[in-house]
Amino acid sequence: MTRYAMIIDLNKCLGCEACAAACIAENRRIQALKTIEKAAGSSDAYKKVRDFWLRTRVIPVYTGKYPFSKLVFMHNICLHCDNAPCVAACPTGATYQRPDGIVLVDHTKCIGCQYCVYACPYGARAWDPEINAIDKCTFCEHLLAEGQPPACVQTCPAHARIFGDLEDPESEVARIVRENKNVHRLGSDWRAKAGVFFVVNPEFKELAGNPKFPDKEEELEKHQPLYRLAGWGVFALTVLGLAGHIIYWTAKKSGEEGEA
Amino acid sequence: MGLELTRRDFLKLSAVAGAGVLLSSHGLRFLKPVRAQGIVGEEKERYVPGICAMCPADCNILVRVRNGRVERIMGPEWFPSPKNKNKICARGNSGIFRLYNPDRLKQPLIRDDKNLRGTWKGFRAASWNEAYKRIADHLKKLVAEGRSREIAILGGWLSCEVYRTYLFPFLRAVGSPNGLGTPTSQCFFPKAFGWTSVIGLGMHSQILTDYDNVNYLIVMRRNIAGSIPVVHGVRFGQNLGRYKKVVVIDPRFSETAAKADEWIPIKPGTDLALLLAMMNVIIGEKLYDEDYLKKYTNAPMLLTEELKPYKTIKGKNGKIKYYVWDKAGNRAVLHEEAAEPALEGTYTTKDGVKVKPVFEFLKEKVKDYTPEWAENITDVPAAKIRNLAREFATTKPAAIDTGWHGARHANEMMTWRAAGIVNALVGSLLKTGGIIFTGEGLELPKASTPPPEYVSVVWGEKHHIPLAAAGMSAQALYDAMAKGDPYPIKTLFVIATNPVLNICGRVECGEALKKLDMLVVIDILPIDTAAYADIILPEHTYLERDDPLFNMPYAPAVAVETRFKAVDPLYNTRHVIDMMVGILKAMGEDYYEKYWEYLGAEINVDASKLREYYERYGVRGIMLAQAETRKIPLDELMKKGFVVLEREDEVRRKDLELLEKGELPTPTGKVELFSLKLFELLEGCPKEKILYCLPLVEWAPPEILNKRRSDDEFYVAYGKVPTMTHTSAADNPMLQRLTPTQDYRVWINRESAEKLGIRNGDKIIVKSLKSGREVEAIAFVTEHVRPDTVWLSWDFGQHSEKLRFKQDFPTVTYSDLLIPDYEPLAGAAKKAEIIVKIRKA
Numbered sequence A: 001m002t003r004y005a006m007i008i009d010l011n012k013c014l015g016c017e018a019c020a021a022a023c024i025a026e027n028r029r030i031q032a033l034k035t036i037e038k039a040a041g042s043s044d045a046y047k048k049v050r051d052f053w054l055r056t057r058v059i060p061v062y063t064g065k066y067p068f069s070k071l072v073f074m075h076n077i078c079l080h081c082d083n084a085p086c087v088a089a090c091p092t093g094a095t096y097q098r099p100d101g102i103v104l105v106d107h108t109k110c111i112g113c114q115y116c117v118y119a120c121p122y123g124a125r126a127w128d129p130e131i132n133a134i135d136k137c138t139f140c141e142h143l144l145a146e147g148q149p150p151a152c153v154q155t156c157p158a159h160a161r162i163f164g165d166l167e168d169p170e171s172e173v174a175r176i177v178r179e180n181k182n183v184h185r186l187g188s189d190w191r192a193k194a195g196v197f198f199v200v201n202p203e204f205k206e207l208a209g210n211p212k213f214p215d216k217e218e219e220l221e222k223h224q225p226l227y228r229l230a231g232w233g234v235f236a237l238t239v240l241g242l243a244g245h246i247i248y249w250t251a252k253k254s255g256e257e258g259e260a
Numbered sequence B: 001m002g003l004e005l006t007r008r009d010f011l012k013l014s015a016v017a018g019a020g021v022l023l024s025s026h027g028l029r030f031l032k033p034v035r036a037q038g039i040v041g042e043e044k045e046r047y048v049p050g051i052c053a054m055c056p057a058d059c060n061i062l063v064r065v066r067n068g069r070v071e072r073i074m075g076p077e078w079f080p081s082p083k084n085k086n087k088i089c090a091r092g093n094s095g096i097f098r099l100y101n102p103d104r105l106k107q108p109l110i111r112d113d114k115n116l117r118g119t120w121k122g123f124r125a126a127s128w129n130e131a132y133k134r135i136a137d138h139l140k141k142l143v144a145e146g147r148s149r150e151i152a153i154l155g156g157w158l159s160c161e162v163y164r165t166y167l168f169p170f171l172r173a174v175g176s177p178n179g180l181g182t183p184t185s186q187c188f189f190p191k192a193f194g195w196t197s198v199i200g201l202g203m204h205s206q207i208l209t210d211y212d213n214v215n216y217l218i219v220m221r222r223n224i225a226g227s228i229p230v231v232h233g234v235r236f237g238q239n240l241g242r243y244k245k246v247v248v249i250d251p252r253f254s255e256t257a258a259k260a261d262e263w264i265p266i267k268p269g270t271d272l273a274l275l276l277a278m279m280n281v282i283i284g285e286k287l288y289d290e291d292y293l294k295k296y297t298n299a300p301m302l303l304t305e306e307l308k309p310y311k312t313i314k315g316k317n318g319k320i321k322y323y324v325w326d327k328a329g330n331r332a333v334l335h336e337e338a339a340e341p342a343l344e345g346t347y348t349t350k351d352g353v354k355v356k357p358v359f360e361f362l363k364e365k366v367k368d369y370t371p372e373w374a375e376n377i378t379d380v381p382a383a384k385i386r387n388l389a390r391e392f393a394t395t396k397p398a399a400i401d402t403g404w405h406g407a408r409h410a411n412e413m414m415t416w417r418a419a420g421i422v423n424a425l426v427g428s429l430l431k432t433g434g435i436i437f438t439g440e441g442l443e444l445p446k447a448s449t450p451p452p453e454y455v456s457v458v459w460g461e462k463h464h465i466p467l468a469a470a471g472m473s474a475q476a477l478y479d480a481m482a483k484g485d486p487y488p489i490k491t492l493f494v495i496a497t498n499p500v501l502n503i504c505g506r507v508e509c510g511e512a513l514k515k516l517d518m519l520v521v522i523d524i525l526p527i528d529t530a531a532y533a534d535i536i537l538p539e540h541t542y543l544e545r546d547d548p549l550f551n552m553p554y555a556p557a558v559a560v561e562t563r564f565k566a567v568d569p570l571y572n573t574r575h576v577i578d579m580m581v582g583i584l585k586a587m588g589e590d591y592y593e594k595y596w597e598y599l600g601a602e603i604n605v606d607a608s609k610l611r612e613y614y615e616r617y618g619v620r621g622i623m624l625a626q627a628e629t630r631k632i633p634l635d636e637l638m639k640k641g642f643v644v645l646e647r648e649d650e651v652r653r654k655d656l657e658l659l660e661k662g663e664l665p666t667p668t669g670k671v672e673l674f675s676l677k678l679f680e681l682l683e684g685c686p687k688e689k690i691l692y693c694l695p696l697v698e699w700a701p702p703e704i705l706n707k708r709r710s711d712d713e714f715y716v717a718y719g720k721v722p723t724m725t726h727t728s729a730a731d732n733p734m735l736q737r738l739t740p741t742q743d744y745r746v747w748i749n750r751e752s753a754e755k756l757g758i759r760n761g762d763k764i765i766v767k768s769l770k771s772g773r774e775v776e777a778i779a780f781v782t783e784h785v786r787p788d789t790v791w792l793s794w795d796f797g798q799h800s801e802k803l804r805f806k807q808d809f810p811t812v813t814y815s816d817l818l819i820p821d822y823e824p825l826a827g828a829a830k831k832a833e834i835i836v837k838i839r840k841a
């Protein structure tokens, strides 16, 4: 079996954002070009492009007290969890996990209810009017199919994003997970076994355990002391959301008996 | 011509040549494809090799094109380049959004009313022919009137790095001596010269910190991670975790500091004091590499008491030979003849001259530069400096990073010279794990003498700026435009640079531009400077153009490279070479023919072949003629975009050989602890500035030292952010999307901000005590900058209303804080010699 996984080594990450930029070009290029076109015709072009949604983000987190200042570049990306809350939340089966661990959305089945968006603790999903479905990280499965690495991994100058098969003991990801003491799973308290791991020094471990990062730096600034709390807020929302899905899903399921 | 490759070709190639690469770079050997290979429209898809132009680091790239549209730009995955390996940065990845940016200049524009300069009013679309004719008529008139020297070109980094070779023949054809580049004096020259004074080379394209092998790395006045030229970033980044220690010396906690083991928040402009104190410790505690100094440096060179070389002779290889004290024979002999050259002591030669080795002078010089002395100046505890020096000298190999930009303070040259000397003391220069020469460096370019009427030469002589010509002082150009000093420059071509935002004061620079008879701006975007133009000529982006053959800069390899256009030009744009040639053609056949003649001489290619190939294939023809002449395998060039002629091991071997043989490009061929070049220049250096140009080392204070008088005044540290390149990328919508909020803001220490009642996100007024101007900005209140210093990026501050994606809140235009002003040695910029006053808006 194959279990695709990504390691993001925060000790190496330079915060250059090449990964996020490569992802736009590879996966959200059409959307970006449309956004740009629309923005150009408006009076608030900058705001419009700032609102553009990204599948993966790099978030500088400033901590410490001068002169013992610290800075770590936290990453936001779909973790391709086992037992993923989004998969559980999806009423139509549009969101599913492949046997190799990649969590995908079947666009034809997606009805746009966005339950998964609320269910995801990591802000890794968004409704995308361009594809008329939910957009999210796919680990660049279309590139993997050709033997190419995901775009972000391909471009990372620091070799901070590392990709491979966790089940293969000789792979670099398996080796790092096995040997590096500083490997953490984001939100491990979620019991959602993630396919993305973070290498992070003990001093920043707090961050790795933090269930959700705000989408924008602006928010981060406002909420920095609060984000742990915010994470639990999202959790509560999710629980509510989940309850909703279950009701919806059960109803739907009973109406469409026989569908896998 | 089959100059393009399909995805299938590439996958085939990667299967053979690239397998090992994939394996080593990603460990993807074990990936099992989950979907059958094959992508619809495969025939219509191709990978075109090229060179990124989003910043001056020139990364090699592959451009994936489908149905005539660029889909993705990536690093050269299957044939890693000796420069950026297979990686590119956020800007490189976002090149698509430069190509498809709706703000681009789409056709030539002419404005007839000079009174409208400085605004966007009055431009009308014009044909290329009309634009060429107008320029040609104007130039011909100047030539006829004998006013050719009033013409100048001001190029940006693209011109500076590669196109200069193709611009100089144009200038020569119209009889102008004036080719200038903004990068040189505004960006790197003082730093480069500091290094040159020690090892003979110093441009960032010529020297490289050996990140792959260094164990103890000091990074000073530089932000490798945040400026992320991939050639350095990839080596620095991939070695993180392997280094014994990385120390970052910077008034602000940079992205590089985030990766370091230790951050030393030094007082701006005082790095030189810290370096001198390091010398004090390393020499005082005898931690230096004695063998290295005796063998490879001119540390044993005998100087008289007046600090003049005792005796020199010219060697056969053109190098200056000098005398040392041979302890074995107890007499002065040529360095190469000495069995035991003395580093220390005072001697009297047979002819009765009292002499001492350079090292003895150095030792005496730095004796008073104790860590305690330096603590007072730098605000770095003496114990820390002492420790740093000891660790640096005993953890081998150790290096102080080469830097990149270096035009901050009046003491810029001396600072980098001192960095070079500290490296020399521990034996790092030209050695594995230290500072090495790149492939470009090894080509050891011959110093060409600038034309005698070159504006920087005449200006430099008049104002006693000894290196103004070599430094291409932009100050000379400014003075010539604004004041006719040393003579008027009245016709200016601005090529891919933005002087209004990049040099001197924004207002002063604009006023100077208004005085011109003709301003031609060649660019891809409606930048601030273009608003002052009479004629705007739109250029292809780097994804739409072919290019000549270039020598590969930065890399530890000798290689050639080129660009292939990935897609046809979207708009009515042209290549800058087409423009130069087009203007000359409109001037007449003589001029046109001269261009090829001069270009041929410049690049050693037969002129008639150049002309013929150009007429047949356009700019690609120039490349073909060069490749043919230099016997570069074209198929390989077409496949990869570059051809390696000498690999890294060969370059490293040659570096060592230069050191061993004493053939470095310094006057003596040795690492020079006493710079003969500076010694030569000493005469031209005015007395009051002498501190900044002495041939040994000397404490030369920054002008702002201790000039901060109150809590609302601050020193200024500035820098780049990872998503931007100077002021050129702020109209890239996706790079704007990716830029972290605080990168737009003025960083101010939390405690200092509290004293002024400034909170994070507040609007503030920044007043430059130098220019007197006040600008609005937003505060980032942080623990990540010194309490007496503010940090800001100079990537922003665009005003052009035509740049629709620029930020919609106030950012600092760095040139607003400056006035036309220069450092003493080269007439270069000293952009951090300012103090600002800050208050809440």
Ligand code: SF4
Pocket: A012, A013, A014, A015, A016, A017, A018, A019, A020, A058, A073, A155, A156, A157, A158, A159, A160, A161
């Ligand atoms: S590309 Fe690599 S170094 Fe750059 S931000 Fe992404 S993970 Fe970090």
Ligand code: SF4
Pocket: B052, B053, B054, B055, B056, B057, B058, B059, B084, B087, B088, B089, B090, B091, B092, B093, B228, B229, B230, B231
């Ligand atoms: S460092 Fe980035 S912007 Fe500069 S050349 Fe390389 S990829 Fe392009």
